[in-house]
Amino acid sequence: MHKVKVKICGITRPDDAILAAEAGADAIGLNFYQESPRAIDASTATKIIDSLPPFITKVGLFVNASPEDIRSVLTDVNLDLIQFHGEESQDDCLLFGLPYIKAVRMHEDINLAALVQAYDKSSAILIDTYVSGTHGGTGKSFDWSMIDKEIIKPVILAGGLTPENVSDAIMTVKPYAVDVSSGVEKSPGIKDEYKMLEFIQLAKELTL
Numbered sequence: 001m002h003k004v005k006v007k008i009c010g011i012t013r014p015d016d017a018i019l020a021a022e023a024g025a026d027a028i029g030l031n032f033y034q035e036s037p038r039a040i041d042a043s044t045a046t047k048i049i050d051s052l053p054p055f056i057t058k059v060g061l062f063v064n065a066s067p068e069d070i071r072s073v074l075t076d077v078n079l080d081l082i083q084f085h086g087e088e089s090q091d092d093c094l095l096f097g098l099p100y101i102k103a104v105r106m107h108e109d110i111n112l113a114a115l116v117q118a119y120d121k122s123s124a125i126l127i128d129t130y131v132s133g134t135h136g137g138t139g140k141s142f143d144w145s146m147i148d149k150e151i152i153k154p155v156i157l158a159g160g161l162t163p164e165n166v167s168d169a170i171m172t173v174k175p176y177a178v179d180v181s182s183g184v185e186k187s188p189g190i191k192d193e194y195k196m197l198e199f200i201q202l203a204k205e206l207t208l
Helices: 014-023 042-051 067-076 112-118 166-173 193-204
Strands: 005-008 027-031 057-062 081-084 100-106 124-129 155-157 177-180 185-187
Touching: 005 193, 014 027, 014 042, 014 193, 027 042, 042 067, 057 067, 100 112, 112 124, 124 177, 155 166, 166 177, 166 193
Parallel strands: 005 027, 005 177, 027 057, 057 081, 081 100, 100 124, 124 155, 155 177
Antiparallel strands: none
16 A cells, blocks of 8 residues: 655746645656746756755656757756656666656557566656647646556656546556646646645545
8 A cells, every 4th residue: 555656747946846845745847848838947957956855856857858968957957867758768768877757648559568668677657648749748638547557667647637636547547656737837837836735635645
């Protein structure tokens, strides 16, 4: 039996990071994909990380970034995990000496078991909604019953989660963790303190 972990992604301000931590978040996500409305630079990321208390996991999100760009961020930013949200191979993901999460955008033609095998050195598989031309942060959910319950990797469930549906999502999928961004925002990149608190409380009141 375990309590579900919660990651608040797309943090852009130290104040929001502090509020997420105080609300009980286990991890925060920092987005380095420059096409995202939640993108930040290394300087902002460092300020956010410096504001956090101990024991909050810092995750950096990249989408098809060059190794040079990722190394540049890692030189300046003290990340604990890397989340790869593009078409990176496992070899790409292993270049940096940090544990990694591989994001998968779920649709009917996905062979999830094969992808889990292809990224067998990942710490977890993050399952998000497939929307053509986007890489996460869509605010759209998907049919959670598509997820194979026999996946041997820890599953992080993302995609359109909100305080209104997170309990149902957790009871359906029984994930290791849930990941939310737009579902706890006032506007892209600006978090809503009360939505974060409600989301985290609802997620953590369940025992799997």
